[in-house]
Amino acid sequence: MTEPRDAEPKAAENPPVLAVDLDGTLIRSDMLLESWWNVAGRGFPTALRALSRLPEGKAAFKQALAEVAEVDVKRLPYNDEVLDRIRAHKEAGGRVALVTATDRALAEQIGDHLALFDEIHASNGDTNLKGAAKADFLVQRYGKGGYDYIADHPADLDVWRSARRAITVDAPANVRADAEAAALEGAEHLGSLHAMKPNRSWLRAMRPHQWAKNVLVFLPVLLAHSTCPADWLATAAAFVIFSMVASSVYLLNDLLDLEADRIHPRKRNRPLPSGEMALLHGSLLAPALLLGGLGLAALLLPWEFLTVLIGYYILTMAYSFGLKRKLVIDICTLAALYTVRIIAGGTATAIPISAWMLAFSGFLFLSLAAIKRQAELISDFNAGREGSSGRAYVTSDLPIVSGMALSAGYVAVLVLALYVSTPGVASNYSAPIMLWGICAILLYWISRAVMMTHRGRMNDDPVIFALKDSTSRICGGLIVLIALAAAVS
Numbered sequence: 001m002t003e004p005r006d007a008e009p010k011a012a013e014n015p016p017v018l019a020v021d022l023d024g025t026l027i028r029s030d031m032l033l034e035s036w037w038n039v040a041g042r043g044f045p046t047a048l049r050a051l052s053r054l055p056e057g058k059a060a061f062k063q064a065l066a067e068v069a070e071v072d073v074k075r076l077p078y079n080d081e082v083l084d085r086i087r088a089h090k091e092a093g094g095r096v097a098l099v100t101a102t103d104r105a106l107a108e109q110i111g112d113h114l115a116l117f118d119e120i121h122a123s124n125g126d127t128n129l130k131g132a133a134k135a136d137f138l139v140q141r142y143g144k145g146g147y148d149y150i151a152d153h154p155a156d157l158d159v160w161r162s163a164r165r166a167i168t169v170d171a172p173a174n175v176r177a178d179a180e181a182a183a184l185e186g187a188e189h190l191g192s193l194h195a196m197k198p199n200r201s202w203l204r205a206m207r208p209h210q211w212a213k214n215v216l217v218f219l220p221v222l223l224a225h226s227t228c229p230a231d232w233l234a235t236a237a238a239f240v241i242f243s244m245v246a247s248s249v250y251l252l253n254d255l256l257d258l259e260a261d262r263i264h265p266r267k268r269n270r271p272l273p274s275g276e277m278a279l280l281h282g283s284l285l286a287p288a289l290l291l292g293g294l295g296l297a298a299l300l301l302p303w304e305f306l307t308v309l310i311g312y313y314i315l316t317m318a319y320s321f322g323l324k325r326k327l328v329i330d331i332c333t334l335a336a337l338y339t340v341r342i343i344a345g346g347t348a349t350a351i352p353i354s355a356w357m358l359a360f361s362g363f364l365f366l367s368l369a370a371i372k373r374q375a376e377l378i379s380d381f382n383a384g385r386e387g388s389s390g391r392a393y394v395t396s397d398l399p400i401v402s403g404m405a406l407s408a409g410y411v412a413v414l415v416l417a418l419y420v421s422t423p424g425v426a427s428n429y430s431a432p433i434m435l436w437g438i439c440a441i442l443l444y445w446i447s448r449a450v451m452m453t454h455r456g457r458m459n460d461d462p463v464i465f466a467l468k469d470s471t472s473r474i475c476g477g478l479i480v481l482i483a484l485a486a487a488v489s
Helices: 031-040 044-051 058-068 080-091 104-114 132-142 154-160 173-182 198-205 208-223 229-256 258-262 279-300 303-321 329-349 355-383 395-420 423-427 432-454 462-468 470-488
Strands: 017-020 096-103 119-123 147-151 165-169 187-190
Touching: 017 080, 017 132, 031 044, 031 058, 031 096, 031 229, 031 258, 031 279, 044 058, 058 096, 058 104, 058 119, 080 096, 080 165, 080 187, 096 104, 096 132, 104 119, 132 147, 132 154, 147 154, 154 173, 165 173, 173 187, 198 229, 198 279, 208 229, 208 329, 208 355, 208 462, 229 258, 229 279, 229 303, 229 329, 279 303, 303 329, 329 355, 355 395, 355 432, 355 462, 395 432, 423 432, 432 462, 432 470, 462 470
Parallel strands: 017 096, 017 147, 096 119, 147 165, 165 187
Antiparallel strands: none
């Protein structure tokens, strides 16, 4: 526990001291997980050093994390209703104490930022100020019934039993009822009974709109003109499995990028950085989706697909833990992650991937990855920032990144044009000359996408932009129609 800011304990006042919990109450987050993911995002060695303190106890582990974590407390998802309740208590002449199981160093930073607390008490490396330990401390300091306690969790029942009044925050019905029965003078409740909406926030955090990228696994079976039901069933299974593993990756990235996402104009509204979804839920859901996807792959599809899937995950892990901060390497990695989806579709059905397909997809996805970075830099420029947090680019790099997007896209169109000109195309298409129309449409779409990005009208991901943009949908429809006409004419 920290030393109080006042030298001597105060007797209970009227109104009594308002003791405020931190995790899930003052903030819609968990400081243990905030600091853990902050440390984990800086590399395995730092995280392992913190984990080495875990055998000493939870308080020692929290202290180890607090010593190296660089959490920006100004951007934590604070609960405005709780802040208003604290201010109202102070205006009525009451004293307010932050009493939390979070380590002292982080609790002090939050207290200094808010400037609302008369006292701060927290874990100190030896004592974990939670549950019964917190209740004993508060009774010793303020006396039984000498404080009101505002919190959110069943673990706070021990504290409420000694409180004059319980105040719950976004608590479920059973916790509200228990709090009313536990406190000496009943309870009041802040927030909505269904504030967190776990199912909805979980689905949003999994980013189902991003599953559109996994349609790439269907390209091998489509381009091979396969009519075998087994091939289509295998590809459908590959799509579901890749979506599960990809969602696991998205959750992991959100956990590692909490700091950066909170300063981003759009990403800050995602469930994890905004506090809509509990960090604990995200920390559990990510490995559950990964293990479920790997298990289904092992049961339903060839071992080659499982190998590609594992390779995809390893590459995404490398990207999340370091490659995304490497100049140009990050763009190349993103392009590779798109291409891996096509390779996975081939391994799921044993359909070989041609060198033409690999070359075309490699350059096209390099263009899309560069457009993604271009969009982020445009957003930074419009917001007056020098560069993206956690990225290796600055806004002065915009002309080069834009040039990469254009040139890689044009090379992809050139590869497609060369492929259309080869004699082997005639074996799959009755009128291969019609495929030149696809080249023209792609040339237009890539040029327009870069221009739209330059004007700040591109979402963070060009694939999602293409799904929402009416012109892009028309281009996609025309490409499908041309491909069908070339095949059946």
